[in-house]
Amino acid sequence: MTRPAVPGQEHAVPAACPTFSIVVPLYNEEEVIEQFHARLVPVMERLGAAWEVIYVNDGSRDRSLAILERLRAADPRIGIVNLSRNFGKEIALTAGLDHARGEAVVVTDVDLQDPPEVIPELVAGWREGYDVVFAQRRVREGETIVKRKTAELFYQLMQHLGGRVRIPPNTGDFRLMSRRSVDALLQLREHHRFMKGLFAWIGFPSKAVLYDRAPRAAGTTKWNYWKLWNLALEGITSFTVMPLKIATYLGLAVSVFALGFGGVIVVRTLVFGNPVPGYPSVMAVMLFLGGVQLMTLGVIGEYLGRVFNEVKGRPLYLVERFVPPEPMAAKREPAKAA
Missing domain, CATH: 1.10.287 (Helix Hairpins)
Known part of the structure; x- marks a missing residue:
């Protein structure tokens, strides 16, 4: 399948594709980036395969980009997609998927509410043959009762209005997708993007992995009730008339x-x-x-x-700078003497 042209990557030098890509969109997350990466690295190294992580800086105004560049200098498996301005999380997530080259792509947030330690369970489902393995929240720590109840009502509403598209309840963006499901998703280039709905729209064999969502590790959420209301409108108007x-x-x-x-x-x-x-x-x-x-x-x-x-036909986003990752071979333990 032909992948869509990626803005800012037209002249990138081809490199060997890793087994896993981790896509992490972020906006003003200087307090938690280093902590997230420190927890991600040992989890991915235990999988025993080459991997990369694509951080998408969505026009952050704090020190997020500087921290990413410092991490990249120490770990070449890091790729940085620096967008020209803030385009919103749904677009930033798409930018990360555009630049991810892995056979399997994991989407997660940097705030550690979705623990990296759950990734091996997602990988296990992928190795069973599922194209999409989504993390389904069993417990939602760190959220108010109002937010939990409104989220529950929204998922119920989408179940009734979504028609043939069924969005799993208590499910966010945290998931693993096979290469063919990512390529299918990237054919959908609409500007008003509701990624949870697009994930469900492409279909493909899917499996749920239950996990306990943790409280935010640091910083403050960028999703106030007004933004959540607008996101709900995007979901409703994108998938039903x-x-x-x-x-x-x-x-x-x-x-x-x-x-x-x-x-x-x-x-x-x-x-x-x-x-x-x-x-x-x-x-x-x-x-x-x-x-x-x-x-x-x-x-x-x-x-x-x-x-x-x-x-209007405008591009989804513009890339100010793209620093490609350099996946390294996974370290394996030497064979023991008989």
Whole structure:
């Protein structure tokens, strides 16, 4: 399968492909990068195969890039994709997948809520023949009750609205993907990206691995409730036109109600005459109909805005600098004498 052209990698020198690639998007994570890499290295070395890690710096404004460059000087298995500005996590994740060359690609976050120690279980599922092995949260430490409940409601909503695309509940981006599933995913170049939905959309044999999600190791989350709300909108509008259908059904229901109400008024006028209508009831009807119209226009506008962004044909991201990794052969213990 032909892989899509990768911005910033057109003149990269081909190198031997490692067995594993780890893709880590990050934004302003200077407090935790070194701790994450220190935990990742022994986990990957125990797997006994060549590996690389692709850190995607999504326009960080702190010392994240400087820390990555220092780590890269000490460990050539590190690759750095430095984006020209902040494009958002979904785009940064795509940039990392574009530059990953492994036979199997692991996607994870740098905040250590998804422990690197779970990676061997993902690899075991891949070696069983599964193309996608996703980590499913058994426990969500470090999250408020409100966040857990809203996440639960969102997954339930997506199960009902997603149609043929089923997003596993309590599942984030933490997963392992085979080479062919990554290549299939990279054919999807839409700008409004909801990666959890895209992971599910490509299909391929999948397996869940249960794990306990840890609290954030350091720093603060970059996902406030407003950003989570916008991400939920991306997920809903990317994988279903149900909001448009709801607007249609709501308009139909209001029309039927208005027709029935008009009939009642005609009958009352013929029987009891034409009394002056009350001001409160008129205002209530006007405000109700105006609200329905504005809401319907808003739903249409959400979809129209996404079409507008897609037809402009802009690249998903721009790479300011790409430092390719240099995977080294895995160290193996010498054979013991008989």
